[in-house]
Amino acid sequence: MSNQEERPPAQTGEVKGRRRRPLVGVSFKMYFDLPRTQSYMDQSLEEVSNLLDRLVDPPQVFFVPDFVTLSTVRSKLDSRVASLPGGSACSSSSLLLGAQDTHHEDSGAFTGEVSPKVLRQVGCDLVEIGHAERRSMFGEDDSKVSLKAAAICRNSMIPLVCVGELTRSEDVGRVVDECWSQIGPVLESIPDDSELILAYEPVWAIGKQQPASPDYVVAVTTEIRRRCVQLHAKPDHLVRILYGGSAGPGIFEKLKQGVDGLFLGRFAHDPKALAETVKEVGRGLKPQD
Numbered sequence: 472m473s474n475q476e477e478r479p480p481a482q483t484g485e486v487k488g489r490r491r492r493p494l495v496g497v498s499f500k501m502y503f504d505l506p507r508t509q510s511y512m513d514q515s516l517e518e519v520s521n522l523l524d525r526l527v528d529p530p531q532v533f534f535v536p537d538f539v540t541l542s543t544v545r546s547k548l549d550s551r552v553a554s555l556p557g558g559s560a561c562s563s564s565s566l567l568l569g570a571q572d573t574h575h576e577d578s579g580a581f582t583g584e585v586s587p588k589v590l591r592q593v594g595c596d597l598v599e600i601g602h603a604e605r606r607s608m609f610g611e612d613d614s615k616v617s618l619k620a621a622a623i624c625r626n627s628m629i630p631l632v633c634v635g636e637l638t639r640s641e642d643v644g645r646v647v648d649e650c651w652s653q654i655g656p657v658l659e660s661i662p663d664d665s666e667l668i669l670a671y672e673p674v675w676a677i678g679k680q681q682p683a684s685p686d687y688v689v690a691v692t693t694e695i696r697r698r699c700v701q702l703h704a705k706p707d708h709l710v711r712i713l714y715g716g717s718a719g720p721g722i723f724e725k726l727k728q729g730v731d732g733l734f735l736g737r738f739a740h741d742p743k744a745l746a747e748t749v750k751e752v753g754r755g756l757k758p759q760d
C-alpha cells in the first residue's frame with residue numbers, strides 16, 4: 472500500500488470491542504542516522520514478530536522515526552507483515568507507524584513543514600504532538616497542539632499527545648491540573664468518537680536514569696483517566712494512556728493499574744530491550760511457551 476486512498480482509517484485500538492488494547496511505542500527522536508534506523512528496524516521486527524504470537528495479550532507496537540525515514544520504515548513494516556502467515560498476531564494492525572510532528576493545515580505556503588495529509592499518504596497511523604522537547608525548544612503550545620490534534624483526526628490518524636508537569640510535586644491534584652490544561656483543549660478540538668492516545672511524560676523524568684515512581688504515575692494517570700471519562704464524557708475505550716520518561720524493561724508491571732502501555736526512548740535503543748518490554752506489556756508468554 473502506498474497512498475491514502477488504499478489505506479483504511481487508522482484504528483489502533485479495538486474500538487468495536489470497547490477494549491483498550493495494550494500498546495508499546497518507541498520514538499527515535501533525532502538519535503538515529505539512516506543506517507541505524509534501517510538496522511534497528513530489521514532487528515526489532517525480527518525480535519517482535521517472533522514474539523507477538525507467543526504472548527498472552529499481544530500489544531500493538533509503534534515506531535516513530537524522523538520524517539525522512541518514514542517511508543523506509545513503512546516499507547519494512549509492510550514487508551514483515553507480508554512475510555508472515557495469515558492469522559499471525561503480528562499483522563498490519565499490530566505494527567504501527569507514527570510521525571514526530573505535523574503541521575495543522577493540509578497544504579499551503581508553510582516552508583519546511585510537513586502536511587498531515589502527506590503523513591497519512593505515506594502510511595502513518597498516528598502522529599506524536601506536544602512532546603516536552605517540542606514545547607520547550609520549538610514553541611509548541613497548547614493551542615497549536617489542539618489544532619494539530621484536529622488535523623490528525625481529520626486525516627484519519629490517531630493523535631498521540633504528550634503531556635506532563637514541569638516539576639515533581641507531592642500534590643497529585645496540582646500535577647493533574649497542569650496536565651489537564653494540556654489535555655482539555657485537545658479533547659475539545661477532536662471529534663467525540665475519535666481515538667486518543669495520551670503519553671503521560673513528566674518533564675522532570677525525561678532523559679534520566681530512572682522513571683518516575685510507580686505510585687506517582689498510577690495516581691496521576693488514574694486521575695487523568697477519571698477526568699477524561701467523567702468530566703469530559705470521553706468514552707473510556709477511546710483513550711489509551713501510556714507512560715514515558717526513562718521507561719524501559721521492568722517497569723510495566725508496577726504501572727499497569729494506571730496505564731495501557733509504555734512510550735519508550737533511549738531504553739529501547741537495544742531491540743532486545745524493546746522486545747522485553749513488549750513481552751511485559753503483553754502479559755508474558757502463554758503457558759505452553
Ligand SMILES: O=C[C@H](O)COP(=O)(O)O
Nearest residue numbers: 677678716717718736737
Ligand atoms: O519520547 C519519549 C520520551 O521522551 C522518553 O524518552 P527517554 O525514555 O529517553 O527519557
